[in-house]
Amino acid sequence: MKKARRFKFLREGLKSEHNGFQWDFFSWHKTECLKLCHGFNCSEKILDALEYVKGEILAEVEGRGKHYIGDDKSTWPEMRIIKAWKWQKQDSVALSIFAADLVIDIYEKQYPSDGRPRKAIEIAKAWLLNPSKENRDAARAAGAAGAAGAAGAAGAAAWAAGAAARAAGAARAAVLDKINIWLLTHLTDMEEWQ
Numbered sequence: 001m002k003k004a005r006r007f008k009f010l011r012e013g014l015k016s017e018h019n020g021f022q023w024d025f026f027s028w029h030k031t032e033c034l035k036l037c038h039g040f041n042c043s044e045k046i047l048d049a050l051e052y053v054k055g056e057i058l059a060e061v062e063g064r065g066k067h068y069i070g071d072d073k074s075t076w077p078e079m080r081i082i083k084a085w086k087w088q089k090q091d092s093v094a095l096s097i098f099a100a101d102l103v104i105d106i107y108e109k110q111y112p113s114d115g116r117p118r119k120a121i122e123i124a125k126a127w128l129l130n131p132s133k134e135n136r137d138a139a140r141a142a143g144a145a146g147a148a149g150a151a152g153a154a155g156a157a158a159w160a161a162g163a164a165a166r167a168a169g170a171a172r173a174a175v176l177d178k179i180n181i182w183l184l185t186h187l188t189d190m191e192e193w194q
Contacts, residue, residue, distance in 0.1 A: 005062055006042035006074065009055035009087065014193075017053040025081050028064075033077035036068040040079035046183040047176065048072040057193050059084040084193035091190060093128050097121055098182050102175050116142070 010016060014023040023029065033039030042061050043049040049058070052073065060083040063076030100121045107117055120142045127135040 005060060005082070006044055007046045007049045008042040008059050008061055009049050009053040010057040010059055010084075011053075012056045014057060014059070014081070014084070017055060023059070023081050025084070028078050028080045030078050033065065033067065033075055036070045036073075036075050039067075039075040039077055041073050041075050042079065043073045045072070045180045047180050056087055057084050058087045058187075058190070059193075085187060085190040086193050088191070090128060090131070091186070093124055094186065094189075095179070095183070097124050097128065099175075099179055102178055103171075106171065 010023060015021065016023070021029075029040065031039050040061075040063065041052070042063060043052070046058065059081045061079050061081050063074065063079045065077040067074055067076045100117065104118055104121065108114075120139075123135070123139050123142045127139050
C-alpha cells in the first residue's frame with residue numbers, strides 16, 4: 001500500500017484544532033473518510049497547512065488508505081505522526097520577514113513613497129536577532145498595533161507587499177514556491193517537539 005508524507009499543524013499537546021483529537025507518535029489512527037475534509041486532513045506544503053490551522057506544533061505525517069485530494073489538502077482514513085516541531089513566535093516572524101523580502105520590491109515600485117513596509121521588515125529583523133522589550137516596542141510602534149509585536153510588523157509588511165505580488169499575477173506562484181522551499185529548509189532551525 002502506497003504511503004504519502006504530508007504536514008499538518010496541531011495545537012499544544014498534539015491535539016487537532018477542530019475536534020480535539022489526541023495524536024501520538026508513530027501510532028496509526030483510523031477514522032471514517034467519506035469525502036474531502038471528512039477524515040484526517042493534511043497538506044503537501046507547510047504553507048497550505050498553516051492556512052488551515054495556526055497551531056503550536058508542525059507535524060510531518062503519513063497517510064494511507066483510500067483518500068481524497070483537493071487543491072491544497074488531502075483527507076485520509078488512516079494517519080500517523082512521524083515527526084513534529086514546535087512552531088514558535090520566532091518562526092512566524094522569520095516566515096513573515098522572508099515572504100515580505102520576496103515581494104517588497106514589487107510593492108515599492110507601485111508605492112515608491114511608502115517606506116512603512118520596509119521599515120517594519122527591518123524592525124522585525126532586529127527583534128528576531130534580539131527579542132528585547134525595546135525591539136518589541138519598536139515593532140508595535142511600526143504598525144503592529146500590539147497584536148504580536150515583531151510578528152505583526154513583519155506580517156503587516158508581508159501583507160502589504162503580498163497585495164502587490166497578487167496584483168503581479170504570475171509572480172505569485174514563484175513567490176509561493178520560494179516560501180514553501182524556505183519552510184522545508186527552516187525545519188532544521190526549528191526545535192523538535194518531544
